Amino acid sequence: MTSMTTTSTTPVPGRRDDGPIGAYVTALGHALRGPRAARRDVTAELADGLHDAADAYVEAGMPEREAQVRAVRECGPVADVAAEYAPELAAVQGRRTAAVCALSMPATVLAWGLTWRAELPSTPAPHRQWRLGVLSDLTDWAGIAGGAAGCVLAALLVVSARRVVPVRLVLALLVILCGGAVLVSTACSVVMNVANAELIEWMLAGSSAAVALSLATGVISAWQLASLCRSANLAFRRG
The missing domain is CATH 1.20.120 (Four Helix Bundle (Hemerythrin (Met), subunit A))
Structure with missing residues (x-):
């Protein structure tokens, strides 16, 4: 699990939040418990990491949606990730x-x-x-x-x-x-x-x-x- 202190909330051009990664991050946001700002930092950091992973798969020739699905799958179930951050x-x-x-x-x-x-x-x-x-x-x-x-x-x-x-x-x-x-x-x-x-x-x-x-x-x-x-x-x- 990465540190919350390196969070980046700057939007990256070309990235969409309505795909598998967006749905995953939204579900994680609902599963997390804690201060609102801290939860927002966690989901923003995780979204950046997932998009980076998906971008790497796209560069290797994988379709974008499939790349996002794979990045999400490798991250693990929402419940498990929420437990790690708890x-x-x-x-x-x-x-x-x-x-x-x-x-x-x-x-x-x-x-x-x-x-x-x-x-x-x-x-x-x-x-x-x-x-x-x-x-x-x-x-x-x-x-x-x-x-x-x-x-x-x-x-x-x-x-x-x-x-x-x-x-x-x-x-x-x-x-x-x-x-x-x-x-x-x-x-x-x-x-x-x-x-x-x-x-x-x-x-x-x-x-x-x-x-x-x-x-x-x-x-x-x-x-x-x-x-x-x-x-x-x-x-x-x-x-």
């Missing part, structure tokens, strides 16, 4: 998810810590007291742990792409560890917001930074969960 594509998705968690989770913890310190002391506190307790610390530690796990697993995914460590095993660890951290952090945040509903409303009313950060946190959490779901689909799917 670890590479899974590793790409895993690295993206690990990067999202490694960067966003500690950054969110830091941003909220700075916001709390900057906003609360400068505003008179209402009669009620904040009820944070251990949940605040647990939220922070979950974010830090999730970020650290993302860093470690991103490095492991680089190694696993070389078939040293099974990619799906690393993806499963990524989903369990980082996904668990995201869920713990989100659950604790929801409980704290409910327990301090009146004070949260008071804080948001007087702090544009807190409002902006709340919206950003929601978007980041959705991004994290979406990326983790994509990785989970590759880690735990059958076959």
Whole structure:
């Protein structure tokens, strides 16, 4: 299997995509699982290789369609080719998810810590007291742990792409560890917001930074969960 880093997407004059090679590449595109851009790179690279092989047969005197059929046949069944590319594509998705968690989770913890310190002391506190307790610390530690796990697993995914460590095993660890951290952090945040509903409303009313950060946190959490779901689909799917 060739490397994805040498992909060429430049159309070659005279090549048609509606023949046996086009049908084969289209079927492979549907069979592959992974990030869209990575799948597009794989199919473009493979199409180039198949056309090169078919061109060589044409130059040797074989009719074009027969040359394409032979090139496709020599490449192998779509299912087998898709299976060969599966670890590479899974590793790409895993690295993206690990990067999202490694960067966003500690950054969110830091941003909220700075916001709390900057906003609360400068505003008179209402009669009620904040009820944070251990949940605040647990939220922070979950974010830090999730970020650290993302860093470690991103490095492991680089190694696993070389078939040293099974990619799906690393993806499963990524989903369990980082996904668990995201869920713990989100659950604790929801409980704290409910327990301090009146004070949260008071804080948001007087702090544009807190409002902006709340919206950003929601978007980041959705991004994290979406990326983790994509990785989970590759880690735990059958076959």
